[in-house]
Amino acid sequence: MKKIAAVLLTAALGVVLAPTASAHPGWAATWAASPHEPTDVFGPTWGTEGFDNHTVRQVVRTSGGGPAVRVRLSNAYGSTPLKLTGATVARSAQGAAVRPETVRHLTFGGHRSTTVRPGGELVSDVAFLPVEPLQRLTVTLYFAGRTGPATGHSFATATSYRAGGDHRADASAAAFGEKSESWYYLSGVETVDRTPRRxxxxxxxxxxxxxxxxxxxxxxxxxxxxxxxxxxxxxxxxxxxxxxxxxxxxxxxxxxxxxxxxxxxxxxxxxxxxxxxxxxxxxxxxxxxxxxxxxxxxxxxxxxxxxxxxxxxxxxxxxxxxxxxxxxxxxxxxxxxxxxxxxxxxxxxxxxxxxxxxxxxxxxxxxxxxxxxxxxxxxxxxxxxxxxxxxxxxxxxxxxxxxxx
Structure with a gap:
């Protein structure tokens, strides 16, 4: 069914959905955060220690919309492979809560789990979640094992949330009792672009x-x-x-x-x-x-x-x-x-x-x-x-x- 949906969307939009391309005329950046080394210079973050059996929920706001999205993750400053157990994207509700009917599990090359090489980045496959301009999206990452220090963006002026264990598909905010004002590993969100150039x-x-x-x-x-x-x-x-x-x-x-x-x-x-x-x-x-x-x-x-x-x-x-x-x-x-x-x-x-x-x-x-x-x-x-x-x-x-x- 997913392959059929991808073919139909490609035909309808006249674009090629290439999940691993770093830049493609069928995609447009709608949100970004420039990654850098983990630091506590702006105040304590989770980045210097990293994560271990944690779910990290991060809220961003799109600038433009589109019929589908994909997510970009960065391990640019990691010294070891980053093992991501799973991730979701959804429309945001209040705080760490999301709208349950919009939760989409992200895949990477068709798999929910993936590894990002040290110094590298990875782009998810297309997620069939329509978004509007200026809409808040929530990206949730689950790490079953120890990550080590986390590439991210320390000064986010936005709240991120953390929970122990696997809560990537939770609609409720109940498990997310910890807060941070930084982003972790998430470096971009892109939307399918209906036009040749946006x-x-x-x-x-x-x-x-x-x-x-x-x-x-x-x-x-x-x-x-x-x-x-x-x-x-x-x-x-x-x-x-x-x-x-x-x-x-x-x-x-x-x-x-x-x-x-x-x-x-x-x-x-x-x-x-x-x-x-x-x-x-x-x-x-x-x-x-x-x-x-x-x-x-x-x-x-x-x-x-x-x-x-x-x-x-x-x-x-x-x-x-x-x-x-x-x-x-x-x-x-x-x-x-x-x-x-x-x-x-x-x-x-x-x-x-x-x-x-x-x-x-x-x-x-x-x-x-x-x-x-x-x-x-x-x-x-x-x-x-x-x-x-x-x-x-x-x-x-x-x-x-x-x-x-």
Missing amino acids: DVVVAFGDSITDGAGATVDGDNRYPDELAERLRGRKNVVNAGIGGNRVLNDSACFGEKATERFARDALGQPDVRTVILLEGINDIGFSNFPIDCALPNPVVTAADVVAGYRDLIRQAHAKGVRVVGATLLPYKGAAYHTEAGEAVRDEVNAWIRTSGEFDAVVDFEKATADPADPDSLLPAYDSGDKLHPSDAGYRAMAQAVDLSVL
Whole structure:
């Protein structure tokens, strides 16, 4: 029956459902989380220890819809094979609960259990679960044995749930008594694309793209707000990592942008446009030493621009457009200095005037306090003078000219 259903769906949509292809014109990214090494730098997570006879339930919100989905899992930073006993996808209900009639067991090459090699990723077979734009989905993973440290995304601004034993098909939330604000192993959700090309937009950057300061479970990050403006006309996925930098790797804040760009941005199915907002940590970290982020060299505007040019070259080589975003005001932030302010001003001037980006979005102008342009507008400040509030993220999304996407 499953084979017959796949044939019928393929015929109806005119696409090929290739379950192991990393990118295929019949699929479009609808949600993503950039993986990195497990870390507790943002607070305690389950990632550093991993799982052992645990069920992990994770809730995401799609940006676009489609008649079927598949799920992407990452073991990019695992040193041993990841043995997944089973997984399900379903439409979300309240908290850890799901709608029982929508539960679908995921398969991988026709099998419910699978193994993801160290450093690798795996894409599920098609799951016949129609989804709508801006709909919450729940992905549940069960690990019967010990996983070791878990590749994931520590700063999720969303609640994940854990239960002892196998509860992958539970509709109820009763067994899920533990909570975390991180994602584990789950790196993408993709939908069948009815059109030859949906023009997926990837928001690429650091914690401001990741959504630091936004309401937990509110889906108020600026890429979420942008997805709401587009409402399925284009998908928007988030490739932000808190603390990430353009020019330097980190054990806690991910690989540098120039290294991870190919995987996290250009590797998204149906990507057409990237919004690049990154560089403030390169400028600020030299004045805010963090052991796990060493080295913390002082950077010049020319250094940051050289990184941008590398990213633009990578994107254009793949036929992908890059929208350059100006760096937000950060006066009063823990790592603000007058010297850093001068570098930010020079970088922003280059973004606006160089003509090297395909388009520009002026996030600085959209979020600055008119009375003190080097500072965030108080209503747009989450409280640390660096990360926007929900209202600030909404203002950022409103500043994007949709025609440039």
